[in-house]
Amino acid sequence: MVLKTREKLIDVARQLFAHKGIENTTMSDIANASDKGRRTIYTYFKNKREIYNAVIEKESEQLVARLRNVITTDMSPVEKLRRFIDLRIDVVADAVAHHHDNTVLRSLLMRDVKRMERIRQLAIEKELDMLKSIIREGLETGDFDPDKVDGVYASMIMLFQGIELSYMRNNFHQIGVDPARMREQVKQYIITAIQKL
Template sequence: MTAKFSKTRETIVDVSRNVFGEMGYYNATINDIALACNRGRRTIYTYFKSKDEIYNEVIKVESTKMSAELQNYFSNVLDPHEKLRMYIIKRMEIIRNLVYAHKALKTCFFKEKAHFDQIRREFDKEEIKIVLSILDEGIRRSVFQVLNMSLTAHNLLVTLKAFESNFMEMNPDEALKQRQQEIIRVILYGIFNNNNLR
């Protein structure tokens, strides 16, 4: 694969991200992508077999970027508990910004949640890796007690998804901020008094 081929492919993916964001996956066509790229349909088909393939690549690239942003956010934090807290806050912010940056995703998030979850499967895979690394570090430092890391990571991700709508407001008032903090506290500590934990 030549440098020019790779660069053109990257450009198509980058432009397609905006096309899908504005029009949505179902409404966008190869013609729309070609027009936005200032290229012909045949050129697009030189690099991608279908709209699906372009869309999958867009999601893959976006997922990698979000994962890197999450990792960088708490990379210098040593305490696993604090790292997990920061991860929860930052991932909610990233999801919110992503939803509001793309008109189609905003509609999808609030009206077609099942489809939104399908779209971000790639990001889910990246998130599971991040959570597993935090859990592993917490276990090694005797901060967390986890019997099944895979199940715990999966359950944490499901729990976070369930609370996402509480973090979607761009300018939360004090009452909502308080509710968000309470959600994070419950996720991190559960309902037990710390003194009663064994």
């Protein structure tokens, strides 16, 4: 019950922040929209900043939850890396497709760039840990070349950010890129860059 109430407050706050902006959303707005009293909100959160931080943490966690499963599979490090890249692209593609007719995601992205950067930063830290785990395993098995892996982390993060932006702007056609082909090219590029020959 406690967890459900907290999650509901976070979800309601996320939607209000997207539609009204953080500055224009009050604790009373969150209480009214969640059918809870202000006293209930203050039981879970000291202030709006704390709710905001909980929203950011939840959204960053959602971005990486699916990626965690890749680490524990019995696949080879090369296959794990391929799957990681696929899932990383899927997370963004699914989020955009799911919210295509809903303005919440786009509002969040366009209205509060600073918030999205915080979400992205938290997600990047978690992604990097998972990515390093896959690459470390690949180094141990001899699949990846130790002389080639240094620059791969930053390169992958930048590639993913560019892909995210294209999905969010829905500008693949405009820039002359087929998303399915791009996905295969990204996997091939990264794996070729670090694979031991």
